[in-house]
Amino acid sequence: ETGVTQSPTHLIKTRGQQVTLRCSSQSGHNTVSWYQQALGQGPQFIFQYYREEENGRGNFPPRFSGLQFPNYSSELNVNALELDDSALYLCASSLDRSNTGELFFGEGSRLTVL
Amino acid sequence: AQSVAQPEDQVNVAEGNPLTVKCTYSVSGNPYLFWYVQYPNRGLQFLLKYITGDNLVKGSYGFEAEFNKSQTSFHLKKPSALVSDSALYFCAVRAPSGGYQKVTFGTGTKLQVIP
Numbered sequence: 117e118t119g120v121t122q123s124p125t126h127l128i129k130t131r132g133q134q135v136t137l138r139c140s141s142q143s144g145h146n147t148v149s150w151y152q153q154a155l156g157q158g159p160q161f162i163f164q165y166y167r168e169e170e171n172g173r174g175n176f177p178p179r180f181s182g183l184q185f186p187n188y189s190s191e192l193n194v195n196a197l198e199l200d201d202s203a204l205y206l207c208a209s210s211l212d213r214s215n216t217g218e219l220f221f222g223e224g225s226r227l228t229v230l
Numbered sequence: 231a232q233s234v235a236q237p238e239d240q241v242n243v244a245e246g247n248p249l250t251v252k253c254t255y256s257v258s259g260n261p262y263l264f265w266y267v268q269y270p271n272r273g274l275q276f277l278l279k280y281i282t283g284d285n286l287v288k289g290s291y292g293f294e295a296e297f298n299k300s301q302t303s304f305h306l307k308k309p310s311a312l313v314s315d316s317a318l319y320f321c322a323v324r325a326p327s328g329g330y331q332k333v334t335f336g337t338g339t340k341l342q343v344i345p
Contacts, residue, residue, distance in 0.1 A: 120273070149331060158234075158320055158335035159274070172332055206273055210331060216262055216281045219333060221273035 120222035122207050128228045129197050137192040137225045139207030148190040149219065150182060151206040159206055165190055166212075194227075202229045232257040234323050236336035243311045244344050251306040251339045253321030263304040264322040264333070265295055274320060280304060291315070311343045 121140045129135050141148050147166045151159035161174035165184035179195040188209070194201055204226050208219035233256045243249045255261055262281055266274040278289025285297045295306045304321060321336045 147331070149333075151335075156337075158322075158337045161332050161334070164331060174332065208274075216279075218264060218276035218279055219274075219331070221266075221275070223271075223273040226271075 120207055120209050120220050122205075122222035122225050124225055125223070126226045126228075128230060130230050131197055131199060133197050133229075134193065134195045135197060135227060137194075137205050137207075137227070139190045139192070139209075139222060141188045141190070141207075141209035142220045145209035145211055145220065146188050147210045147212055148184055148188065149208045149210070150190070150192045151208065152176070153204040153206055153224070154200075155203070162192070197229045199229050202227060232261075232323050232325050232332075232334045234321050234334055234336035236319075236321055236339045238339050239337075240340040240342060242342045242344060245313055246310050249306075249308050249311045249315070249341065249343070251319050251321075251341060253304045253306065253336060254302050255304060255321070255323040256302065257323050257325050259325060262324040263295075263297060264324070265289065265293070265304075265306050266320045266322060266335075268318040268320065268338070277306070277319075311341075313343045313345050316341055316343045 123138045149164040150162040153159045162176050164172040168184045181193045184190045204224040206224045207222045235254045264279045265277040268274050278287050280287045280297045288294045318338045320338050322333050324333045
């Protein structure tokens, strides 16, 4: 069974640039959620994808967008990067969009915006 | 809106002693409650969950948590702490309704187990 994998693990961007982060979900999981974890904070829900559609979103602006592919892998795109976007971005997969089970997290992509 | 409070930024405990990490929550309806652990520069790992049933839930690595509906609490406990338990612990809550899993996390409690 393959776990959740994320790439890249670290990256540095400058303000105003765009970034794409990638996630492969755990085998058999059709739902992917993205979280932003700022330094010293808990993860904050960005959005969830189920069967290639966004079906839930947290309090993040439209410049945060995503995709889910037929194999359930996912991308997080952030446009017009701001300094406050510096954070650890976590991808989590789960068996289904509304089940009661736990989330399976990847190890994250650490984004630094200069 | 749902929320989680972890009142302690850090908990220090001697190895071999019992530990408690506190969590209170606010959510409409019966909650789904979770504990996760995060080691440095790593993602979160699931420890245990409460959905329904017995108020005392047992999880991974000897951890357990007690659900108290009247106090809206879900404290994490372990009878005997290990140095390897030192990590960042997050309590999380999810409302039972809705078609998606918006899980709200607390700000985390750093557990330091002293040899």
